[in-house]
Amino acid sequence: MKKVLYSCYNTGEIKEDSYCYEECQFSIVKKYRLLYEEALPRFIQNGNSNIYALPFESVPQKTYNGLDRISDYKINDKRNDLNGEQKKILKRVSDICCCFYEQEELLSQQEAEILLSCLDTENDYELIWTKINGSEHKAPEGFCFAGYDIAYPPDLRGAFSMICDCMFICKWHGCDKEGTLFSEDFQKLNENGLFENPNDACSYMEKYLNQDWSERGEYGIYGIYLKR
Numbered sequence: 689m690k691k692v693l694y695s696c697y698n699t700g701e702i703k704e705d706s707y708c709y710e711e712c713q714f715s716i717v718k719k720y721r722l723l724y725e726e727a728l729p730r731f732i733q734n735g736n737s738n739i740y741a742l743p744f745e746s747v748p749q750k751t752y753n754g755l756d757r758i759s760d761y762k763i764n765d766k767r768n769d770l771n772g773e774q775k776k777i778l779k780r781v782s783d784i785c786c787c788f789y790e791q792e793e794l795l796s797q798q799e800a801e802i803l804l805s806c807l808d809t810e811n812d813y814e815l816i817w818t819k820i821n822g823s824e825h826k827a828p829e830g831f832c833f834a835g836y837d838i839a840y841p842p843d844l845r846g847a848f849s850m851i852c853d854c855m856f857i858c859k860w861h862g863c864d865k866e867g868t869l870f871s872e873d874f875q876k877l878n879e880n881g882l883f884e885n886p887n888d889a890c891s892y893m894e895k896y897l898n899q900d901w902s903e904r905g906e907y908g909i910y911g912i913y914l915k916r
Contacts (some may be wrong), residue, residue, distance in 0.1 A: 689822035700898040709841040712819040716801035717757035732770035739867025740855035752856040752881030756849035756857025821909040831913040836889040
């Protein structure tokens with residue numbers, strides 16, 4: 689199946705090209721419940737209406753388990769309890785500020801799990817695996833399909849998602865003021881806040897990118913896999 693990179697830099701002008709990034713990727717992302725709790729005071733203070741799944745209630749009414757759960761996790765590489773394997777992985781993927789970047793080498797499942805074990809607050813995060821729609825790569829053992837997201841090409845911390853920013857936790861552009869433009873798309877999201885099939889994801893992407901306030905850039909439709 690064809691692997692597509694969608695680019696849009698002018699409203700509604702969506703171009704297709706061959707996918708030029710890695711087909712699959714491990715990412716360490718923050719658990720959605722914690723991101724929701726952190727975002728809730730901001731949304732209540734701003735008086736946001738209870739539309740889509742924007743933070744409003746004390747607990748999430750719908751969960752998002754996609755790529756856009758980026759957080760500045762901290763690693764203390766001076767810890768006395770780090771073993772040789774942990775130190776080796778940290779040397780590969782972290783700079784002096786412990787920040788991670790797209791151009792770094794991809795990690796194997798074992799390496800990604802070792803990196804996760806190095807976090808100061810390991811229980812706040814989880815490992816996910818993603819692949820671009822059309823890829824024939826099989827999911828790693830223990831990872832189950834959760835749905836499709838539409839996002840920037842991911843790195844070790846995840847990626848911006850037009851699902852999350854529009855219908856869950858708005859950080860960049862947000863959604864339509866009335867909260868009705870994407871109501872049909874929102875109803876198609878599954879229990880993970882993702883689309884069940886790539887066609888529904890693509891239809892939503894086209895509708896989103898036809899709004900003059902939406903985020904421009906390069907997008908892929910990604911299958912999201914969670915560790916069970």
